[in-house]
Amino acid sequence: MIERPPKKEIKNFKLPEFDQPSIYSLSQEELRALAVEWGEAEYRGDQIFEWLYVHRVNQFDEMLNLPKSFREKLAGSYNMDSLETVVRQESKDGTMKFLFRLRDGYTIETVLMRHDYGNSVCVTTQVGCRIGCSFCASTLGGLKRNLEAGEIVSQIVQIQKALDETDERVSSIVIMGIGEPFENYNQMMKFIRVVNHDDGLNIGARHITVSTSGIVPRIYDFAEEDIQINFAVSLHAADNDIRTNLMPINKAYDIDKLMDSLKYYQQKTNRRISFEYGLFGGVNDQPEHARELSELIKDLKCHVNLIPVNHVPERNYVRTTRDDIFEFLETLNECGVNATVRREQGTDIDAACGQLRAKESKEETEE
Numbered sequence: 001m002i003e004r005p006p007k008k009e010i011k012n013f014k015l016p017e018f019d020q021p022s023i024y025s026l027s028q029e030e031l032r033a034l035a036v037e038w039g040e041a042e043y044r045g046d047q048i049f050e051w052l053y054v055h056r057v058n059q060f061d062e063m064l065n066l067p068k069s070f071r072e073k074l075a076g077s078y079n080m081d082s083l084e085t086v087v088r089q090e091s092k093d094g095t096m097k098f099l100f101r102l103r104d105g106y107t108i109e110t111v112l113m114r115h116d117y118g119n120s121v122c123v124t125t126q127v128g129c130r131i132g133c134s135f136c137a138s139t140l141g142g143l144k145r146n147l148e149a150g151e152i153v154s155q156i157v158q159i160q161k162a163l164d165e166t167d168e169r170v171s172s173i174v175i176m177g178i179g180e181p182f183e184n185y186n187q188m189m190k191f192i193r194v195v196n197h198d199d200g201l202n203i204g205a206r207h208i209t210v211s212t213s214g215i216v217p218r219i220y221d222f223a224e225e226d227i228q229i230n231f232a233v234s235l236h237a238a239d240n241d242i243r244t245n246l247m248p249i250n251k252a253y254d255i256d257k258l259m260d261s262l263k264y265y266q267q268k269t270n271r272r273i274s275f276e277y278g279l280f281g282g283v284n285d286q287p288e289h290a291r292e293l294s295e296l297i298k299d300l301k302c303h304v305n306l307i308p309v310n311h312v313p314e315r316n317y318v319r320t321t322r323d324d325i326f327e328f329l330e331t332l333n334e335c336g337v338n339a340t341v342r343r344e345q346g347t348d349i350d351a352a353c354g355q356l357r358a359k360e361s362k363e364e365t366e367e
Helices: 030-036 043-055 068-077 149-164 181-198 216-223 239-246 256-268 287-297 322-334 356-359
Strands: 084-090 097-101 107-115 120-123 126-128 144-148 170-175 208-212 229-233 271-278 300-308 339-341
Touching: 030 043, 084 322, 097 120, 097 149, 120 144, 120 149, 120 356, 144 181, 149 170, 149 181, 170 181, 181 208, 181 216, 216 239, 216 256, 216 300, 256 271, 287 300, 300 322
Parallel strands: 120 170, 170 208, 208 229, 229 271, 271 300, 300 339
Antiparallel strands: 084 097, 097 107, 107 120, 126 144
16 A cells, blocks of 8 residues: 655746636636626526637637627636647648747647547647756757646647538547646646536547656646546656656656655556657667566556657657667567557657747747
8 A cells, every 4th residue: 555645845837927818727617607706697607618619719709699798808808819820730641730829929839640549639738848858859948837727728729620620529638748747737637627528628538648757746646636537657767867867857756756656646546557668779778678667567557658759859869770669569568568659640740749849939949
């Protein structure tokens, strides 16, 4: 039995201070409360929610069953247009990558990936990232600020509007774009509850995945959320020295601390954990590394997702050879580990997370 250590306060990072916050930051319950506060019937909040997520209107004036005075007050108090599309790239495999400009001029990335089983969107939770993983373009320039919940929700709404043109829908979400989601925990959880709501976009909890680099105190918090969200952990090494070189967060929360938190998570939820394991040529991709990994995770109900690293011009890692990828996979399978190799998408566009932003917004990503 793993006991939770005493709760640890984590510093809250900067959120934007806009005169008009995003309307998409408000839950259905908050919209109902707002309506009552402004002297309207509670059901007006349900109507706003429906206009936002079912009809997906672009401005408050289109909410035709609301009183004009109420629409004007909403327009004067809240924003519906927090993202501007700067770049839209489309791969030959159907992957679409968007660079959005926020109201304060910063940029973020969102990716639509097309699969046989539906359309998946990878969303961003922060402007930049402070985790400092040595292989990732997202960390270039450091962390600028957190996104408010509405800025995360708006990414899904914008992609859904693009899919509306072909009568498609967003079927799943992965929260593993730019930034560390667990360092924007409260806004991330608010985002999840908005997009998961039955009366809105209705993205099923089991079709949402959140990934963390290993913010241990938040893993304990997440274990107690009582929500059926899929959970992934960026591991990349079973050895502390290698993992610290790849992921400096390991200095604060080493592998032993991480494993204890994951055992607690599984004890509380009985849900499978996915491990993301990037393969870096000559660093962590040999059979002995696979055997070390299998020994580390043998007591967990889990799956390993092997990721041949995308080349990032700003970083110097070498791609693992095809033979080494499949030898690593075979070694894991022989050790009884459930593992697969991630299918690559968007290789003919700026595929690596943060790469499009690094190219288009150099002033944000200079180190």
